[in-house]
Amino acid sequence: EVGPLDDLPEVRRRRFGIGVAAMAGALAFTYAMGIVLGAVPYPPAALQDLVVRVAPGGLATAAIDTFQHWAMRLLAIGIHLGLLGLGGYVGSLFATEERPRVRARAALAVALSLFVVACALALTGQAGTSWPAFLVYAVVAYGYARIASGTSLGRIADPQVREGETPLDAMRRSRRRFLGRGV
16 A cells, blocks of 8 residues: 555655556566567557558658657657656556555456557557567556556455445355355
């Protein structure tokens, strides 16, 4: 846990920093796995290629005329800064939720979204991809979501504690419900 929600702006700032660090780690791990394993496309590079292919010719020409050799470098820097900012923003959204079960569900949604986007970028890229790429993307998405949310994604299965009930009672109720549904 980062801290109590009494000082929400401070908690948000810390969560933002944790989200940025988690995204930086995710990007670094993906890049390293691309070097080690080979055909693991780096999602920011795939996004950069997609932006270049989709950009209107006049805009691309104006950018090259204005920035010359720095045009592609600045685009790569902008994409990386945008992804780090997005990682921090998503991390700061977790600061307002106190219930671990709800936070774990949101983290799972974030992990699935990151995985789908990374896979889509890998498949739209011009470079080839291999099956280990999907495993790397899954590990990275889980790792980012786990660190940014500050809770284990296994908490999704925790039963909700009702008013006047102890956590042990909730677990017993949940176990009975599971067995009843299974039968």
